[in-house]
Amino acid sequence: MKPFSCCLNPTVIAFVCQVFELNFMIIDTHAHLMFEEFSDDIEGVLERARVAGVGKIINIACDLKGAKQAVAMADAHEELYATVGLHPYESASINGEMLAKFGEWIADNEKVVAIGECGLDYAKCEVPPEDQKKAFRMQLDLASELEVPVVVHNREADEDTLAILQEFPDVKV
Numbered sequence: 001m002k003p004f005s006c007c008l009n010p011t012v013i014a015f016v017c018q019v020f021e022l023n024f025m026i027i028d029t030h031a032h033l034m035f036e037e038f039s040d041d042i043e044g045v046l047e048r049a050r051v052a053g054v055g056k057i058i059n060i061a062c063d064l065k066g067a068k069q070a071v072a073m074a075d076a077h078e079e080l081y082a083t084v085g086l087h088p089y090e091s092a093s094i095n096g097e098m099l100a101k102f103g104e105w106i107a108d109n110e111k112v113v114a115i116g117e118c119g120l121d122y123a124k125c126e127v128p129p130e131d132q133k134k135a136f137r138m139q140l141d142l143a144s145e146l147e148v149p150v151v152v153h154n155r156e157a158d159e160d161t162l163a164i165l166q167e168f169p170d171v172k173v
Contacts, residue, residue: 025053025054025055025056026052026053026054026055027054027055027056027057027058028049028054028056028057028058029058030058030060030151031057031058031059031060032059032060032062032066033045033057033059033070033073033080034059034061034066034069034070034073042073046077046079046080049079050079054079055079056079056080056081057079057080057081058080058081058082058083058113058114058151059073059074059080059081059082059083060083060116060117060151061082061083061084061085061116061117062085062086062087062089062090062117063086063087063090063093064086064090064093064098064101067082067083067084067085067101067102067105070082070083070084071084071105071109071111071112074109074111074112075109075111080111081111081112081113082105082109082111082112082113083112083113083114083115083116083117083151084101084102084105084106084112084115085102085114085115085116085117085118085139085150085151086098086118086135086139087117087118087119087121087153088118088119088120088121088125088127088132088135088136088153088155089121089124089125089126089127090127091118091125091127091131091132091134091135091136092127092131092135094134094135094138094139099138099139099142102115102139102142103142103145103146106146106148107146113148113149114143114148114149114150114151115139115140115142115143115146115148115149115150115151116139116150116151116152116153117151117152117153118135118136118139118140118150118151118152118153119132119136119152119153119154119157119161120132120133120136120153120154120155120157120160120161120164121153121154121155121156121157122155122156122157122160123155123156124155125155129157129160132157133160133164136161136164137164137167140164140165140167140168140171141168143168143171144168144170144171147170148172149171149172149173150171150172150173152165152173
C-alpha cells in the first residue's frame with residue numbers, strides 16, 4: 001500500500017469531529033507567526049485557529065530575532081510552542097554566542113521544543129553551501145547535546161542533507 005497525504009479544511013475537520021463526537025486535537029507543526037504579516041492580528045489568527053480545531057501551534061524560528069519572538073509568544077500564549085534556530089538563509093551569522101543562547105532557551109523553557117528551522121537550501125539561498133553545512137552541523141550538534149529534535153529545511157540539497165543527518169543518528173527529525 002502506498003502512503004498518501006490528505007489536505008482538508010480545518011473548519012471541516014472541526015465540524016466532523018463535533019458531529020461524530022470525535023476527540024482529537026490538530027497541531028500545526030510549522031508556523032511562522034512572528035512574521036510581520038501576522039503582527040497586527042496575532043490574537044485573531046489564534047482565535048481562528050482555535051475555531052478551526054487547532055489546539056497547539058509550533059512557531060518555527062528562522063533567525064535569532066525570530067527565535068526571541070517565538071519564545072516570547074510561547075510564554076504569552078498557552079497554545080503556542082517555539083523552536084530556536086537558523087534557517088539556511090541566515091546560516092552565515094551563526095556563532096557560539098548564538099548557539100549558547102539557543103541552548104539557554106531550550107534548557108530554561110519547556111515550551112521551546114526543538115532546534116530549527118535549520119538545514120540546506122541550494123536553490124534560493126545566497127549563503128555558500130559550505131557555510132550552510134557548517135551551520136547545519138553546529139545546530140545538529142547542539143540538538144544532540146540537548147537531546148531535542150530538529151526541524152529541517154531542505155531545498156534541492158537532498159544528498160547533502162541526508163548525509164549530514166546520518167552523522168547525527170541520535171538526533172530526531
